[in-house]
Amino acid sequence: MKLAIAAAAAVLLAACGEPAPPAAPPKAAVDPTVIKASAALMERVKVGAPAAVDVREAFRVSGRVEVDEARVARVGSPVTGRITELEATVGQDVRRGQRLATLTSTELSSAQLGYLQAFSQKLLAERAAQRAQQLFEADVIGLAELQRRQSELVQADAEVSAARDQLKVLGMSESGLLKLASSRTVNSTSHVVASLDGTVIERKVTTGQVVQPADAMFVVADLSHVWIVADIPEQNAGMMRIGESVEAEVAALPGRRIKGQLSFVAATVNPDTRTIRVRMDLPNPDRELKPAMLATVLVRGKPQKQTVVPVGAVVREENRDYVFVQTAPDTFQLRQVALGAEQEGNRVVIGGLREGDAIVVDGAFHLNNERNRLALQGS
Numbered sequence: 001m002k003l004a005i006a007a008a009a010a011v012l013l014a015a016c017g018e019p020a021p022p023a024a025p026p027k028a029a030v031d032p033t034v035i036k037a038s039a040a041l042m043e044r045v046k047v048g049a050p051a052a053v054d055v056r057e058a059f060r061v062s063g064r065v066e067v068d069e070a071r072v073a074r075v076g077s078p079v080t081g082r083i084t085e086l087e088a089t090v091g092q093d094v095r096r097g098q099r100l101a102t103l104t105s106t107e108l109s110s111a112q113l114g115y116l117q118a119f120s121q122k123l124l125a126e127r128a129a130q131r132a133q134q135l136f137e138a139d140v141i142g143l144a145e146l147q148r149r150q151s152e153l154v155q156a157d158a159e160v161s162a163a164r165d166q167l168k169v170l171g172m173s174e175s176g177l178l179k180l181a182s183s184r185t186v187n188s189t190s191h192v193v194a195s196l197d198g199t200v201i202e203r204k205v206t207t208g209q210v211v212q213p214a215d216a217m218f219v220v221a222d223l224s225h226v227w228i229v230a231d232i233p234e235q236n237a238g239m240m241r242i243g244e245s246v247e248a249e250v251a252a253l254p255g256r257r258i259k260g261q262l263s264f265v266a267a268t269v270n271p272d273t274r275t276i277r278v279r280m281d282l283p284n285p286d287r288e289l290k291p292a293m294l295a296t297v298l299v300r301g302k303p304q305k306q307t308v309v310p311v312g313a314v315v316r317e318e319n320r321d322y323v324f325v326q327t328a329p330d331t332f333q334l335r336q337v338a339l340g341a342e343q344e345g346n347r348v349v350i351g352g353l354r355e356g357d358a359i360v361v362d363g364a365f366h367l368n369n370e371r372n373r374l375a376l377q378g379s
Contacts, residue, residue, distance in 0.1 A: 063230035071222035081105030
């Protein structure tokens with residue numbers, strides 16, 4: 001419509017004999033990706049070049065927290081018996097030698113009775129050997145009879161030792177054996193005690209249950225140290241070395257990255273999963289890491305030279321990455337780039353930059369805010 005009116009006006013002016021005014025030149029198109037920085041803004045901008053540094057490729061694998069198997073004990077009864085009292089519950093901290101359960105055992109009482117019988121036979125054999133020695137010295141009996149009595153004493157002493165060892169295997173202490181020998185009273189009560197300082201993490205029995213020596217009644221673990229275990233794919237096995245630095249993130253502890261070293265790398269590959277097992281040992285004084293917690297283990301490969309830009313140089317818009325490339329001393333162009341994951345404050349450059357490009361390595365945020373402001377004013 002405006003063009004039609006202008007054309008009609010030109011015709012009228014021409015008809016009147018007056019020349020038409022010259023048409024205004026078209027405005028030059030403004031590139032929204034380019035910004036000319038003011039002197040004040042230049043003071044907030046630092047220009048540099050992408051750096052070539054040693055970068056270690058990283059990958060993540062699923063892991064989990066486990067108890068340190070060198071700090072765990074499966075506690076059971078040394079004798080067959082029926083549980084009469086349970087004195088420990090799951091989650092309870094216990095000390096080495098602390099009583100966990102009490103039971104009665106006919107097996108224990110039978111072994112004690114056998115010990116008392118062997119002990120009595122030894123006393124008789126000792127008196128018989130002493131009497132035979134006196135008779136031999138008085139020339140009443142011969143040497144053969146003395147040797148027979150002495151042999152009986154040796155056999156009786158061996159039977160006492162065997163009975164004593166059996167009671168020790170069944171859990172009787174040295175003080176308990178001395179008390180048994182002095183009182184001559186059989187006691188069928190047996191106690192199950194903790195074999196290390198730690199926390200009861202499992203209790204597998206109930207009162208009244210009959211247990212065998214092979215049954216694990218309690219599992220006690222020292223949780224002041226734990227493992228984080230992960231299964232690494234076979235193709236990455238060459239990266240794994242004992243002492244290699246690794247990091248882990250535990251879902252239950254958001255925002256916290258745990259650093260450590262590999263303390264174990266399996267010597268064989270699991271044929272079912274085609275993975276190798278690795279682990280890191282961690283101190284756990286506050287018991288924050290609990291067995292069976294899920295974790296993510298970050299493993300880094302061998303260092304390789306790669307071009308990187310600082311995280312502060314990257315502008316993120318519409319799910320894309322950009323950097324400002326310097327085209328003149330105070331002029332910059334926003335250029336899209338392809339970047340890898342962040343590693344130690346840098347992003348690996350995959351594409352979008354050429355050798356010799358000068359970029360804004362610090363202050364890109366302020367530069368981009370000014371670019372957006374100017375773009376809004378010009379719209």
